Amino acid sequence: MTVFIGATGNCWAQKAEGLASTPQMGWNSWNKFACDIDERLIRETADAMVRQGLKDVGFQYVNIDDCWQGQRDADGNIQPDPKRFPSGMKALADYVHGKGLKLGIYSDAGATTCGGRPGSRGHEYQDARTYARWGIDYVKYDWCDTPGLNAEAAYTTMRDAIAKAGRPMVFSICEWGMSKPWEWAGHVGHSWRTTPDIYNCFDCEYSPGFSTGLGVLRILDKQANLRKFAGPGHWNDMDMLEVGNGMSEDEDRAHLSIWAMMASPLILGNDLRSMTEATRRILTNPGVIAVSQDKLGVQALRILADGPLEIYAKPLEGDQWALMFLNRSNQAVDVRHDWKAHLLTDDLSKRSVDFKQTVYRWSDLWSKKTGDTSAKLEARLAPHSVLMLRLTSPAKP
Template sequence: MKFRFKARLGACMLLGAALSGHAMAQKFEELAATPQMGWNSWNKFACEIDERLIRETADAMVKQGMKDAGYQYINIDDCWHGVRDADGNIQPDAKRFPSGMKALADYVHGKGLKLGIYSDAGATTCGGHPGSRGHEYQDAITYARWGIDYVKYDWCDTKGLNAEAAYTTMRDAIRAAGRPMLFSICEWGDNKPWEWAGPVGHSWRTTGDIAPCWDCEIGHGSWSSLGVLRILDKQAPARKFAGPGHWNDMDMLEVGNGMTEDEDRAHMSIWAMLASPLISGNDLRTMPEATRRILTHAGIIAINQDKLGIPAFRAYADGRMEVWARPLADGQWALMFLNRSGQAIDYRHDWREHPIGDDVSKRSAEFGKTTYRWSDVWGKRTGDTSTKLETRIAPRSALVLRLAITNQESK
């Protein structure tokens, strides 16, 4: 009884302090200076999760070279929940997680990684488990005691709630709990979170859930999951709101979950170019070498993690072919030539006829005045912008070039 009294008293004191300083509460600003990288259980396993899977995935993240490539979060999605105890404290499912979350966090931390967990702004999660509505501060304290490093916060069962207020409440609860936890807003873009979530979370979903397909929409009654291109086509309004510490989240990666190798490579390229978090959603324990190479590719990850933090924009579109440009640090650029179609394209790009200008970064590249050296990020080719680019781009694939200035003519 003494423990329960102390737990209740501590939570009440923390809640009171948090509410008194509500206007001054902030997220942990030191997190997510670049888009977060990790793994999430949902895409591959949905509710079929347990502590053995999480431990083995942490092992695999190290063994497969993903940790060395920059991935650090092991995120448990929906269905880990048990019931709340007599004091309202959330408990993990005792059958799935018999050792408890603190022991699991200790194991993940022992691998040099971080552990994430899932909850929901409503009374129940999307899977029908206990959500955090009315228990925000209590849950944040619990997560802090367990050693959690990342909170993904969903938007099911939220009829009548104001999204900004609900997510701000959980942000304040995490801050009051005192442990730095990355706050991932999973509101599906319904309430334009890019317009208000910068001070609230470290990332926010811009669309509904992803599906492992190139260009499709799969209906689920009142909502749909979207293929890679459908998600890409919804990003333009949110671009100017993203940057270090606050990212547009295009949902977890489907690399390794059934698309072709070219589609997977293009999918990874799109997420890297648009500075989306890189959260893999496949089975790390059994992934083939081709999948591992895509997920750990140093060149494409470097574009995603570029310190300037400005996402790409669509510079040109020519039927089936699109050219996306991303300003990078140190005066560099990344360009993605995206073949959306199911047929190969023989493409010729005259640099001088296609200068680039970006209203967000206030950067431009006038190839008639400046020569850039380019390197093929996925391949081994190099060249420069003094000569036309001639290339063949496979169906549903992307060519990504990184450009650095080699010569600038004086006016």
């Protein structure tokens, strides 16, 4: 536990330091399975994360979302659903840890969760102690059933409870961006949701009533002006990934690329046990994962918008850059990019490149093609696809 000593001598508990120094990588049960979960699914998912090579590229958290809860016992201690999790959470955590992975769990700031199960309101310290005893490594904390609650205060209470429990746990704030958590959550959680839930489409919005679901591009557009709040240990969370859940391969590649460029946590939302080889290759692309996990921790900025074509740039360690050319439209577009016509500048990281003065080599992280910035870049982008490049200065290969 890390403790901060204030000027007056008072002590405040802090979130666990040293966690999420790069955006979290893992899996969550909600997008694919919602409430249809049990301990067998979690064990099999941990097995698949190892077998499919996901652990090897950095995915480590296996996160149980809503509906794992049973009732509280006579002393108020939360119990797992005995039918779904008969072996208990400690045994499940031990199994996941035995795979070299980590286990995450879900609760809610309200009295009940979004799925109608017991939430943590009034039981924050008790629940945090229980999670620590079970061996939990990650807590996603939702925002249903919270009328009249102040978000910052509610999340700070759970942060303090986790700190007092004595076990380092990633604290993922899932408040949907309603109270602008990027303005206050940097010292409270390791990441915070910036939007309503994701919906499994590339460019749409789904509003069935209480909830709203946003497609990939709608979520991307809501990140404007938020990049200054992100960095090592505190990330803008664009929600869980829908890769492998039914979009096209081009859309899946673009989806993962966007999340990597924007330094959002990469939390998978598909069925790892039965994914296609194409999906596995997308999710284990080492070049794209490396951009996500770059230690500089700078979120990308949009540097050019030309109709449906947008260009995003992300400064990387070692005077390197990642560039993403995004085709937002339903039609193919041609890329004709003259490097020397554009000065690449990022005021946030204080980095700039004049391609008239410096030639960078580039490698296409999806096609593996290579080239350099001495010649114009020409490519044809399919609908809803990306061209993602890593730029390396010749002086620093």
